[in-house]
Amino acid sequence: MSHIRDTILVTGGAGFIGSNFVLGWIATGGSQVVNLDLLTYAGNAANLAPVQNGEEGDARYAFVRGDICDAELVGSLLRQHRPRAVVHFAAESHVDRSIVSPEAFIRTNVQGTFCLLEQARAYWSGLGDEEKKDFRFLHVSTDEVYGTLGRDEPAFCETTAYAPNSPYAASKAGSDHLARAYFHTFGLPVVTTNCSNNYGPYQFPEKLIPLMILNALEGKALPVYGDGKNVRDWLFVEDHCAAIRVVLERGRPGETYNVGGNSERANIDVVTAICDLVDELRPGLGRSRRTLIAFVADRPGHDRRYAIDAGKIARELGWKPAEGFESGLRKTVKWYLEHGDWVDSVRTGAYREWIEKNYAERERQGLGTRD
Numbered sequence: 001m002s003h004i005r006d007t008i009l010v011t012g013g014a015g016f017i018g019s020n021f022v023l024g025w026i027a028t029g030g031s032q033v034v035n036l037d038l039l040t041y042a043g044n045a046a047n048l049a050p051v052q053n054g055e056e057g058d059a060r061y062a063f064v065r066g067d068i069c070d071a072e073l074v075g076s077l078l079r080q081h082r083p084r085a086v087v088h089f090a091a092e093s094h095v096d097r098s099i100v101s102p103e104a105f106i107r108t109n110v111q112g113t114f115c116l117l118e119q120a121r122a123y124w125s126g127l128g129d130e131e132k133k134d135f136r137f138l139h140v141s142t143d144e145v146y147g148t149l150g151r152d153e154p155a156f157c158e159t160t161a162y163a164p165n166s167p168y169a170a171s172k173a174g175s176d177h178l179a180r181a182y183f184h185t186f187g188l189p190v191v192t193t194n195c196s197n198n199y200g201p202y203q204f205p206e207k208l209i210p211l212m213i214l215n216a217l218e219g220k221a222l223p224v225y226g227d228g229k230n231v232r233d234w235l236f237v238e239d240h241c242a243a244i245r246v247v248l249e250r251g252r253p254g255e256t257y258n259v260g261g262n263s264e265r266a267n268i269d270v271v272t273a274i275c276d277l278v279d280e281l282r283p284g285l286g287r288s289r290r291t292l293i294a295f296v297a298d299r300p301g302h303d304r305r306y307a308i309d310a311g312k313i314a315r316e317l318g319w320k321p322a323e324g325f326e327s328g329l330r331k332t333v334k335w336y337l338e339h340g341d342w343v344d345s346v347r348t349g350a351y352r353e354w355i356e357k358n359y360a361e362r363e364r365q366g367l368g369t370r371d
């Protein structure tokens with residue numbers, strides 16, 4: 001029998017969090033990484049340019065374009081690379097798209113996770129006893145599986161009941177339940193992380209923070225859903241990646257860990273902070289960017305508040321976020337202002353179609369500008 005290697009198989013490593021994770025993994029002296037990514041609209045192989053194979057690249061990084069629903073491909077990658085862990089990021093991740101077209105979410109998030117778990121189980125079953133103990137399947141999930149909180153309710157903890165409200169959240173909840181079942185039924189050493197809203201470099205500009213930065217820069221309307229008082233907990237992406245590394249090394253199989261930034265903010269406060277940063281760093285619009293804020297029709301089923309109790313991962317594994325929200329947001333705004341080429345490369349025709357589809361009708365039913 002050939003032995004397990006010090007390799008990790010990452011899925012979705014060309015997306016926002018996955019690419020930050022792969023870059024951080026290599027930069028912090030990590031082992032060989034195989035990145036399996038389908039390169040959907042949200043994936044961009046160029047995010048990994050600093051580690052891409054080739055003259056300037058890093059020999060520890062390999063990219064495979066493919067689908068996590070392709071059982072044959074997943075099985076053959078596991079048999080060929082014999083990884084010690086699977087770190088599973090690949091997903092359809094945007095709530096608004098799950099409302100417009102839910103099917104892809106069921107396919108990738110539920111069926112895709114099922115396919116990975118099945119193939120991982122087959123591979124893991126053939127390992128020796130010690131290697132079986134050391135293997136990990138790390139399933140990256142979200143706080144959205146817990147549903148929504150009232151203003152004064154305690155933050156989500158690992159024992160909070162699942163109550164997903166969007167097709168995206170329901171598909172992630174389904175994948176979490178499958179991951180749990182593979183531990184309980186088959187003993188596959190699964191660990192799951194449930195994290196709050198990430199922000200930082202390489203986030204696709206359909207999500208709140210990069211969309212608002214770019215619209216503010218370009219003097220376009222800033223579409224805030226509903227009354228703007230929905231609350232999210234924000235975590236700088238590098239902190240999330242550090243949490244995943246810690247859980248991979250020291251997390252206990254069968255456990256779930258909530259990951260959060262201890263930074264609850266109302267959307268309107270995030271958007272005004274972005275306006276002020278863009279005004280400071282790119283003056284010249286002639287008026288405050290705050291005047292671009294437009295309240296538009298709400299997201300159906302819009303969760304009011306998310307908050308994370310990250311006490312378990314702090315107590316058991318010693319992880320805490322290093323970046324504060326204000327400093328992390330400033331870094332993020334600067335990154336988008338300095339990476340116009342990246343922005344141009346991801347804002348394709350398909351991106352523009354999505355923006356038109358999601359916002360045209362909302363703006364028509366608009367609730368008015370701020371001033």
Ligand code: NAD
Pocket residue numbers: 011012013014015016017018036037038039040041042043044066067068069088089090091092093094108112140141142143172194195196197198199204
């Ligand atoms: P993203 O949408 O930026 O990236 C997803 C990546 O998965 C892309 O590279 C895409 O090409 C790839 N992918 C999609 N379908 C695939 C398939 N069938 N086969 C292979 N690859 C496929 O997502 P993200 O924001 O980086 O999120 C990564 C993970 O973290 C997701 O599982 C998401 O649910 C979870 N998460 C995200 C956040 C957040 O704030 N962004 C917070 C908590 C958890």
Ligand code: DAU
Pocket residue numbers: 093094095096141142143144195196197198206207208209211223224225226230231232267299306
């Ligand atoms: O909580 C973790 C989740 O965070 C992840 O699981 C998801 O993958 C990720 O997309 C994110 O989900 P949200 O729905 O919270 O993120 P989004 O950036 O889409 O929206 C953040 C908040 O801003 C939300 O309350 C909706 C609001 N919003 C969003 C957009 C795109 C607006 O007001 N206007 C907008 O144009």
